[in-house]
Amino acid sequence: MMQRVHITGVGVVSSIGMGRAEFFRALAEGKSGISPIESFDAQPLGREYAGEVKNFHPKDHLTAPEVRRMGRCSAMTLAAARMAVEDAAIAPELLRGTRTAVVIGTTMGEAGVIADLDHGWIARGPKGLRRALLPKYGSTLLPIHVARAVGAAGMVLTLPAACAAGNYAIGFGADLIRSGRADVVVAGAVELIQELEFSGFVRLAAMAPSRCQPFDLNRQGLILGEGAGIVLLESEAHAGRRRGAKLQAEVGGYGMSCDAYHITRPHPEATGSIAAMRRALESSGVGPGDVDFVNAHGTGTRANDLAEAKVMREVFGSRRVPISSVKSTLGHCMGAASALEAIACVMTLENGLYPPTMGYETPDPECDLEVVANRARHGKADIVLNNSLAFGGYNAVTCFARPGVLPPPRERPRSFANAQSPLVQT
Amino acid sequence: MTPRALTGLGIVSTVGTGRAEFLRAMASPRLVREAPKGPVAAFDASPYPGVFVAEVPGFDASRYLGDKGLRTLDRLTKLMIVSARLALHDGGLKKDGLFVQSSAEQAGIVCSNAYGSLEAIAELDRVAILEDARYINPAKFPNTVSNSASGYVSIWEDLRALNVAVSDGNCGALDAVACADIYLETGRADVLLVGGAEALSEGLFLAFHRLGALGAGTDGSGTLGEGSALFVMEPLEHAAARGATVLAEIVGYGTAFLPPPGEALLFRASAEALERAIASALADAGAVAADVDVVASSVSGMHAFDDEELAAIGRAVGPAVAVAAPKAIFGETLGAGGAMGMAAIIAWMGGATPTPLVRGLPPARVRTALVTSMGFYGNASAVVMRSRS
Numbered sequence: 107m108m109q110r111v112h113i114t115g116v117g118v119v120s121s122i123g124m125g126r127a128e129f130f131r132a133l134a135e136g137k138s139g140i141s142p143i144e145s146f147d148a149q150p151l152g153r154e155y156a157g158e159v160k161n162f163h164p165k166d167h168l169t170a171p172e173v174r175r176m177g178r179c180s181a182m183t184l185a186a187a188r189m190a191v192e193d194a195a196i197a198p199e200l201l202r203g204t205r206t207a208v209v210i211g212t213t214m215g216e217a218g219v220i221a222d223l224d225h226g227w228i229a230r231g232p233k234g235l236r237r238a239l240l241p242k243y244g245s246t247l248l249p250i251h252v253a254r255a256v257g258a259a260g261m262v263l264t265l266p267a268a269c270a271a272g273n274y275a276i277g278f279g280a281d282l283i284r285s286g287r288a289d290v291v292v293a294g295a296v297e298l299i300q301e302l303e304f305s306g307f308v309r310l311a312a313m314a315p316s317r318c319q320p321f322d323l324n325r326q327g328l329i330l331g332e333g334a335g336i337v338l339l340e341s342e343a344h345a346g347r348r349r350g351a352k353l354q355a356e357v358g359g360y361g362m363s364c365d366a367y368h369i370t371r372p373h374p375e376a377t378g379s380i381a382a383m384r385r386a387l388e389s390s391g392v393g394p395g396d397v398d399f400v401n402a403h404g405t406g407t408r409a410n411d412l413a414e415a416k417v418m419r420e421v422f423g424s425r426r427v428p429i430s431s432v433k434s435t436l437g438h439c440m441g442a443a444s445a446l447e448a449i450a451c452v453m454t455l456e457n458g459l460y461p462p463t464m465g466y467e468t469p470d471p472e473c474d475l476e477v478v479a480n481r482a483r484h485g486k487a488d489i490v491l492n493n494s495l496a497f498g499g500y501n502a503v504t505c506f507a508r509p510g511v512l513p514p515p516r517e518r519p520r521s522f523a524n525a526q527s528p529l530v531q532t
Numbered sequence: 533m534t535p536r537a538l539t540g541l542g543i544v545s546t547v548g549t550g551r552a553e554f555l556r557a558m559a560s561p562r563l564v565r566e567a568p569k570g571p572v573a574a575f576d577a578s579p580y581p582g583v584f585v586a587e588v589p590g591f592d593a594s595r596y597l598g599d600k601g602l603r604t605l606d607r608l609t610k611l612m613i614v615s616a617r618l619a620l621h622d623g624g625l626k627k628d629g630l631f632v633q634s635s636a637e638q639a640g641i642v643c644s645n646a647y648g649s650l651e652a653i654a655e656l657d658r659v660a661i662l663e664d665a666r667y668i669n670p671a672k673f674p675n676t677v678s679n680s681a682s683g684y685v686s687i688w689e690d691l692r693a694l695n696v697a698v699s700d701g702n703c704g705a706l707d708a709v710a711c712a713d714i715y716l717e718t719g720r721a722d723v724l725l726v727g728g729a730e731a732l733s734e735g736l737f738l739a740f741h742r743l744g745a746l747g748a749g750t751d752g753s754g755t756l757g758e759g760s761a762l763f764v765m766e767p768l769e770h771a772a773a774r775g776a777t778v779l780a781e782i783v784g785y786g787t788a789f790l791p792p793p794g795e796a797l798l799f800r801a802s803a804e805a806l807e808r809a810i811a812s813a814l815a816d817a818g819a820v821a822a823d824v825d826v827v828a829s830s831v832s833g834m835h836a837f838d839d840e841e842l843a844a845i846g847r848a849v850g851p852a853v854a855v856a857a858p859k860a861i862f863g864e865t866l867g868a869g870g871a872m873g874m875a876a877i878i879a880w881m882g883g884a885t886p887t888p889l890v891r892g893l894p895p896a897r898v899r900t901a902l903v904t905s906m907g908f909y910g911n912a913s914a915v916v917m918r919s920r921s
Contacts, residue, residue, distance in 0.1 A: 150665075150666070151665060151666060152663075153829045171795035175795075175797060175798065177829055187857075204788065204808070204812075212678070213677055213678065213679075214649070214653075214676065214677065215678070215699075217822075220650065220653055221657065222736070223735075224653065224654055224657035224658075224661070224735070225657070225661060227656075227735070227738065228657060228658050228661045228662065229661060231579070232580070232741070232742075235738055235739070235742050237742045237743065240739055240742065240743055241797055241798060241799050244646070244647075244701055244908070244909075245646075245678065245699040245738075245799065246646070246699065246700050246701040246703075246704075246907065246908075246909060246911070247909065248910045250789065250791075250798065250910070250911065251798075253789050253791070254791035254798070254910075258789065259788055259789050259790060259808075260787070260788070260789070261707070261710070261787050261789075262700070262787075262789045262911050263698065263707055263711075264699045264700055265696065265697070265698065265699075265700070266678030266679050266697050266698075266699045267679055267696065267697060268677050268679050270679075274696065277784060278711065278714070281602075281718055282716050285714060285717065285718075287714075295893050301660070301665065302653065302656055302657060302660060302665070302668075302676065303676070304662060305665040305666070305668055306656070306668065306670065306673035306676065308666075309666070309668055309669075309670040309673060310670050310673060311670075340707065343574070362693075362694040362695075362696075362720060363692055363693065363694060364640065364683075364686040364691060364692050364693070364694060364695035365686075365692070366636065366689075366690050366691060366692045367687065368687070369680060369683055369684060369687065370674055378692060381637075381692075385720070388757075389719075391720070401833070468868050476712040495678050496677065496679075497674060497680065497683060498677070498679045498680055498683020498684075498695060498697075499683055499686055499695065500679065500683065500689065500695055506735065518719055520719055520767070520769075522722060522767070522769055522770040522773040522774075523773070524634075524635075524638075525633060525634055525722065525770050525774040526773065526774045526775070527633070527635055527771040
């Protein structure tokens with residue numbers, strides 16, 4: 107029998123707050139984390155705003171040896187993982203052993219360490235490459251540091267799925283549990299704002315001057331953000347066996363696809379994105395009529411917004427499902443985005459509250475959507491979707507639900523009747 | 533696990549490109565022994581006299597992909613696209629560039645790569661540091677993102693069911709196999725390209741050079757390599773339904789992580805982790821140690837790691853089993869390593885003698901084989917393969 111999977115703990119490092127309570131409160135208030143960048147001089151690039159995490163101090167969350175042996179990206183991951191474990195009120199011994207896995211998504215991983223390595227090398231030649239930094243730079247380290255800290259001895263996996271990485275990690279983590287391969291998975295994603303990445307988005311002419319206004323007619327592009335969002339995924343049976351477990355949200359199915367169209371732009375017809383959302387519904391055993399709210403990818407670029415509006419029209423028809431983008435307050439946290447947004451979905455399910463899309467002033471007639479504008483709104487929240495699109499044409503949509511609402515997960519019989527012919531498409 | 537069929541192989545390696553050329557080379561001890569470990573062409577190696585790499589000799593993507601659209605692609609992306617194209621054709625899914633079996637909607641890719649984005653990051657950092665960040669080439673910016681190469685594979689080869697990049701260092705290619713198994717099991721795709729790719733670049737080379745991890749000799753020890761190996765992997769029933777030739781079956785997977793004691797640094801080889809990974813892979817396959825005819829190990833000439841790996845294999849499979857070191861042929865290909873080991877096993881199952889052996893005697897034939905990967909951080913993974921005959 108397939109296991110139901112639940113989120114039983116959440117951990118957050120973000121520009122609008124640390125941990126569950128601060129993050130949920132800030133989301134409900136529409137508090138913005140977007141401010142002038144302090145970690146490097148962005149002014150010459152002509153853009154200087156981002157959702158930078160200003161008050162993250164690794165030593166507040168990590169031991170002194172941990173602080174010494176890891177970069178900022180790993181430190182954020184571990185801090186958020188610790189918060190998720192604490193939020194889950196799980197006894198440490200229940201996390202130790204081979205039945206616990208760690209799956210972390212990212213876009214660039216330890217971008218700051220790589221930049222420091224490159225600076226030494228390029229400025230001073232091969233001998234300038236700082237040897238002491240090398241044990242800190244591999245993307246593999248993100249789940250490894252977490253596994254070491256919590257005693258997980260099962261699969262340690264890094265999924266670099268760009269701006270859909272959080273959904274990839276949480277979806278795969280849920281698969282590990284549903285199929286019986288693990289009981290507990292620490293899953294989520296992380297990203298840093300780093301000068302090169304920031305410059306790249308400026309050069310792609312995708313960045314707004316100071317505000318991110320998803321779905322607004324006068325949108326000016328995206329604003330970068332950073333942070334880490336980690337959830338503790340647990341099988342229903344495992345959570346049921348221990349004291350103090352609270353089922354915060356059930357992780358339903360998820361859907362993936364690839365546009366196979368352009369490395370940075372979404373497909374103008376959003377065919378891949380539509381397929382991913384339909385697969386998320388199908389694999390959760392629900393239909394479009396069951397969805398109460400969609401947490402948008404909502405980057406605030408015209409290409410994204412138009413593609414997402416198409417997805418909503420195609421999947422939900424004339425039904426106007428409320429949709430909102432927390433990127434209006436967090437900025438686009440890239441790899442971490444869909445993980446932080448998954449945690450925003452938990453807030454929506456727990457409190458029946460849709461977080462607002464701030465800065466929504468002039469509706470775009472080409473994005474005729476039921477945007478939750480400028481103020482959080484109470485509403486039915488039994489089943490919600492978390493949409494994401496990413497570099498590489500990656501699409502991933504996860505489904506979260508109030509525990510007890512979804513039908514039990516089941517294996518779906520496969521037919522390979524069309525294996526021989528490319529013309530039959532399902 | 534449910535056994536999965538491997539029905540196609542697209543490979544770009546030090547000893548050959550494409551399955552036929554690769555198998556011919558692997559059957560020739562001379563070719564294998566003399567695998568090129570010459571001076572470097574992939575980057576300017578003049579600051580590093582006397583150090584060798586295992587490069588794909590004369591790699592020219594335009595031979596396989598045409599001339600158009602290659603200018604902004606990095607070396608990793610080109611290696612990956614070429615091997616993907618070769619795999620799709622070798623597996624009978626495509627003919628003359630078009631799907632003739634299955635379809636774009638039902639086909640996807642799960643590909644491991646450890647350090648591919650370093651080349652582009654270094655290139656853009658060079659511009660930003662020596663000139664101005666405002667001059668970085670936006671067309672090359674996507675290459676700084678870790679999943680960019682596999683994203684390009686989908687664009688070039690039209691793979692739409694899913695696209696998953698795995699970045700797990702040396703264990704990545706075997707972990708990609710485990711991911712692909714789950715994606716097939718959950719019906720997210722009917723058929724997947726799975727494997728790994730790694731490309732040589734100066735930044736990657738320099739990092740290993742500074743760690744003192746590279747040998748300076750031409751004996752294949754501690755030689756950094758590159759290449760791409762992608763397999764067509766699908767449910768057995770899917771392979772049967774389309775009448776595909778099965779090269780081998782994947783029948784088991786195991787992985788484990790054991791941290792170093794106390795507050796020690798993370799760089800470490802854990803024999804115990806690999807031992808556990810092998811035991812769980814064998815159990816997953818419903819096999820016992822005595823079934824294993826040969827091990828395609830990740831022994832690479834980095835002695836601290838090799839000793840632990842051989843100890844683990846000895847304990848989990850027995851002291852007499854034949855252990856080969858394919859990395860002496862392909863170099864240390866990191867994120868591609870496990871996939872290169874799997875490709876070597878296909879050759880051995882077809883009759884080529886497993887070589888070079890670091891332990892044991894050549895088996896009379898190879899029916900059940902184990903691939904092992906030691907991670908750099910106390911993680912380890914293993915895969916069990918079985919031949920059809």
